[in-house]
Amino acid sequence: MSEQHAPHGADSEVGRLRTVMLHRPGPELKRLTPRNNDKLLFDAIPWVARAQEEHDAFAAELRSRDVEVLYLTELLTETLADDAAREHAIGEALRGLDLGDTMRGYLEGLLGDASPAELTTYLTAGIRNDEVRGGFGLVTSLLAYDDFLIDPLPNLLFTRDSSVWVRDRVAITSLAMPARKRETELTELIYSRHPRFAGTPRMHGAHLEHVEGGDVLLLAPGVIAVGVGERTTPAGAERLARQCFADGLAHTVLAVPIAQERATMHLDTICTLVDVDKMVVYPNVADSLVAHTVTRTDDVADDGTAVLHVAAPEPFLVAAAKAMGIDTLRQIDTGLDPVTAEREQWDDGNNTLALAPRVAVAYERNDETNARLEDAGIEVVRIAGSELGSGRGGPRCMSCPVSREPLTTT
Numbered sequence: 001m002s003e004q005h006a007p008h009g010a011d012s013e014v015g016r017l018r019t020v021m022l023h024r025p026g027p028e029l030k031r032l033t034p035r036n037n038d039k040l041l042f043d044a045i046p047w048v049a050r051a052q053e054e055h056d057a058f059a060a061e062l063r064s065r066d067v068e069v070l071y072l073t074e075l076l077t078e079t080l081a082d083d084a085a086r087e088h089a090i091g092e093a094l095r096g097l098d099l100g101d102t103m104r105g106y107l108e109g110l111l112g113d114a115s116p117a118e119l120t121t122y123l124t125a126g127i128r129n130d131e132v133r134g135g136f137g138l139v140t141s142l143l144a145y146d147d148f149l150i151d152p153l154p155n156l157l158f159t160r161d162s163s164v165w166v167r168d169r170v171a172i173t174s175l176a177m178p179a180r181k182r183e184t185e186l187t188e189l190i191y192s193r194h195p196r197f198a199g200t201p202r203m204h205g206a207h208l209e210h211v212e213g214g215d216v217l218l219l220a221p222g223v224i225a226v227g228v229g230e231r232t233t234p235a236g237a238e239r240l241a242r243q244c245f246a247d248g249l250a251h252t253v254l255a256v257p258i259a260q261e262r263a264t265m266h267l268d269t270i271c272t273l274v275d276v277d278k279m280v281v282y283p284n285v286a287d288s289l290v291a292h293t294v295t296r297t298d299d300v301a302d303d304g305t306a307v308l309h310v311a312a313p314e315p316f317l318v319a320a321a322k323a324m325g326i327d328t329l330r331q332i333d334t335g336l337d338p339v340t341a342e343r344e345q346w347d348d349g350n351n352t353l354a355l356a357p358r359v360a361v362a363y364e365r366n367d368e369t370n371a372r373l374e375d376a377g378i379e380v381v382r383i384a385g386s387e388l389g390s391g392r393g394g395p396r397c398m399s400c401p402v403s404r405e406p407l408t409t410t
């Protein structure tokens with residue numbers, strides 16, 4: 001395995017992006033139907049071939065700017081070349097109580113005989129009842145033809161959410177929605193067993209309180225904002241803060257309450273950094289967004305844990321600037337009327353992926369937001385997202401930065 005890659009880790013949102021993990025949309029999207037798309041967290045049935053074209057163009061833009069693109073499924077297939085990893089993955093996929101002994105036995109055989117690449121497909125696209133040839137077991141007979149024996153993972157596309165790097169450490173997250181829970185079985189497997197990540201310190205984990213990567217913004221080295229809403233719980237934010245303080249990854253965590261609605265499912269649907277001191281913020285909520293500044297004290301509670309200091313809420317941008325040690329965190333004034341702002345926020349206009357300070361990838365469709373970003377001196381790398389966007393995620397959601405240059409050197 002080549003070691004010729006940038007050191008893993010990230011300490012900001014905007015340090016030059018060196019390595020990113022993406023997931024190219026695949027057969028898991030073909031599982032979506034008008035009857036299951038809500039449960040599977042898609043707003044429409046994507047045209048898969050076009051989604052792949054759009055995604056390939058996204059990846060090409062990144063590569064053209066010297067970003068190494070890792071694909072989740074390639075890492076997974078390489079990981080599954082190891083027998084112990086395979087066994088673990090198969091055990092987890094068949095752990096549920098819905099299968100019954102006959103079906104589980106059949107699937108153990110099917111998955112056990114699969115090549116690493118085939119196993120990756122089974123684990124990501126799932127297995128539907130009409131695809132098994134398991135004889136006339138009771139379970140297969142009673143389930144509908146389109147019931148899943150192994151659930152598909154169409155939201156793998158949004159690699160942002162199932163893991164997040166904080167400095168040299170990777171947090172395996174704990175996803176809140178049932179349709180996404182299995183995703184972290186795969187990221188955990190990759191980070192714990194793929195040779196490229198050998199020795200990488202990990203934190204958090206799927207068994208802990210809910211935290212999703214889309215809620216975690218690395219505002220500056222040592223300063224992390226965590227959205228608390230539909231996906232990340234207050235307890236999840238506290239757990240993440242405690243781990244970051246204990247491991248010296250952060251001195252300040254800003255807990256930012258966000259509305260528990262689909263349109264604002266993660267903090268990064270509302271705001272993203274596009275420079276060391278500039279943020280694009282959804283104007284309809286900009287004035288009401290607040291943060292509780294959380295820091296560690298030297299006091300120790302009776303149970304041995306550090307006592308955290310939780311400040312009264314302050315306007316988010318004010319609290320953020322203080323924690324970042326800058327005079328002002330400038331909100332890029334998109335100047336949009338509330339209706340245009342709402343339309344473009346829904347289409348992930350605020351969900352940008354910074355490639356470096358003042359360079360950000362954005363969906364091309366959000367004309368007005370993009371124009372205002374350019375007025376503010378940001379280079380906007382436009383990508384198509386008509387099909388990709390049907391899962392309600394933009395360029396930031398679709399990318400997990402594995403390596404960014406430390407901010408101090410950019």
Ligand SMILES: NC(=O)NCCC[C@H](N)C(=O)O
Pocket residue numbers: 040041042155158160161177180213214215265266268269391392393394396397
């Ligand atoms: N960070 C993000 O906002 N990710 C987008 C996730 C979209 C996905 N369909 C979901 O509902 O979880």
